[in-house]
Amino acid sequence: MIIVNIDMGHYELKIILDGDYQTEQERLGDNFEEQVFKKAIAQAKRDGWTLPLLIKIYEVTEG
Numbered sequence: 568m569i570i571v572n573i574d575m576g577h578y579e580l581k582i583i584l585d586g587d588y589q590t591e592q593e594r595l596g597d598n599f600e601e602q603v604f605k606k607a608i609a610q611a612k613r614d615g616w617t618l619p620l621l622i623k624i625y626e627v628t629e630g
Contacts, residue, residue, distance in 0.1 A: 569587075572626045
């Protein structure tokens with residue numbers, strides 16, 4: 568499981584993605600965090616969240 572914490576100032580959104588953290592990290596290499604972040608944003612939009620245009624603070628962790 569991959570967890571992406573997105574800090575939006577007034578609130579924090581935790582998005583849980585399917586997949587193995589280490590496997591995805593090996594597969595994506597240097598682009599791991601960026602690609603996982605993009606997947607998390609897409610998932611949040613599918614779930615109906617309204618997100619700010621610029622998100623600067625996020626953390627990708629293993630769950």
